[in-house]
Amino acid sequence: MRSFVAHDAGLLEDIVLALASGESLTGLLQPCAEALVRHLDVALARIWLADADQSQLILGASAGLDTRLDGPQSRVPFGAFNIGRIAATRRSDVINDLVHDDRVSDPDWVRRERMVAFAGLPLVAGEDVVGVVAMLSRHPLDEGTVESLGVVARALALGVRRLQAEHDLRIERDTTAKLQ
Numbered sequence: 001m002r003s004f005v006a007h008d009a010g011l012l013e014d015i016v017l018a019l020a021s022g023e024s025l026t027g028l029l030q031p032c033a034e035a036l037v038r039h040l041d042v043a044l045a046r047i048w049l050a051d052a053d054q055s056q057l058i059l060g061a062s063a064g065l066d067t068r069l070d071g072p073q074s075r076v077p078f079g080a081f082n083i084g085r086i087a088a089t090r091r092s093d094v095i096n097d098l099v100h101d102d103r104v105s106d107p108d109w110v111r112r113e114r115m116v117a118f119a120g121l122p123l124v125a126g127e128d129v130v131g132v133v134a135m136l137s138r139h140p141l142d143e144g145t146v147e148s149l150g151v152v153a154r155a156l157a158l159g160v161r162r163l164q165a166e167h168d169l170r171i172e173r174d175t176t177a178k179l180q
Contacts, residue, residue, distance in 0.1 A: 008148045011039035015152055019159040025049065028159050029061035032133075036152065037064040040145055042135040043115065047123075048076060048083060049131040049160065057087055057132055065113065065136075081105050082120055086132050092121045092150070096140040117141040121153040125161035 014035035018028055029047045036045035044064040048057035059074040068074075073081070079088040082103055086093055095101050095118045098110045109115075119141050120134035133153050135141075 008039055008151075011035055011148060012151065014039065015155050019155060023163075025060055025160065025163055028163060029156075030063070032152065032156060033061040033063035036133075036135055036149070040135065040137075040148060041139075042137040042141075043113070045133070045135040046073075047131060047133045047156065048087075049123075050078075050087065050129055054078060054087075054129060057083060060131070082118065083132050083134060086120045086122050086134075087129050090122050090124060090129060092119070092146075094119045094141060094146055098136075114138050119146050119149055121149055123153055123157035123160060125157040128161075130157055130160045130164070 015032055018031035018035070021027070029049075033045040033047050036042060042064065044062070044066055046059060046063075047061040049060045050057055055078055057076045057078070059069050059071075059076075062069055073083065076084045076087075078084050082093055082095075082105070095103070096116065098104055098115050098118055099107070104110055113136075115136050115138060117137040117140050118134065119137075120132055122129050123131040123133060133149065133156055135149065
C-alpha cells in the first residue's frame with residue numbers, strides 16, 4: 001500500500017494551490033482534475049457539481065483521455081449511472097474490474113480504452129452534496145490511491161462551498177447596493 005505523505009505531496013500541493021488561487025469554479029476544478037491525472041497515474045479524472053436544487057450533476061472539469069465538458073455525461077441526474085448514484089447515496093464507489101461490472105454504462109468504450117478501474121466519491125460539504133469527483137484507470141486502484149482521492153474530495157467540497165458562499169455574498173452586496 002502506498003503512503004499518501006510519501007508519494008502524493010505534489011498532488012496535495014497542486015490541490016492546495018488550486019483551492020487558494022481559484023476565484024471561479026472553473027479556475028478551481030480544472031487544475032484539480034489535471035493534478036489527479038498527473039499524480040495518480042489515471043487515464044481520466046472528472047469533477048461534476050450539483051445544480052442549485054440538487055437534481056442533477058453538471059460536468060465542471062475533465063482531464064486526461066477526454067477533456068470535453070459537453071459529452072453524454074455532461075449532465076447526470078441524481079441517481080442515474082454510477083456518478084448520479086454516488087451523489088444520491090453519498091457513498092463512494094470503487095470498481096477494479098470494470099469489464100465485468102454490470103453497472104458500467106458503456107462496456108464497449110471500457111473495453112476499447114482498456115479501462116480497468118473506476119473510483120468516484122461524493123463531494124460533501126456540511127449537509128449538502130456539492131458534486132462528485134471520479135477517475136478511470138487502466139490499472140487497478142490500490143487503497144492508497146483511493147485514500148488520496150478521498151483527501152482531494154474533502155478539499156474540493158470545501159473549496160466549492162467557499163466559492164459558492166462568496167458568490168452568494170457578492171449577489172447580496174450587489175442587491176443591497178442597488179436598493180440604496
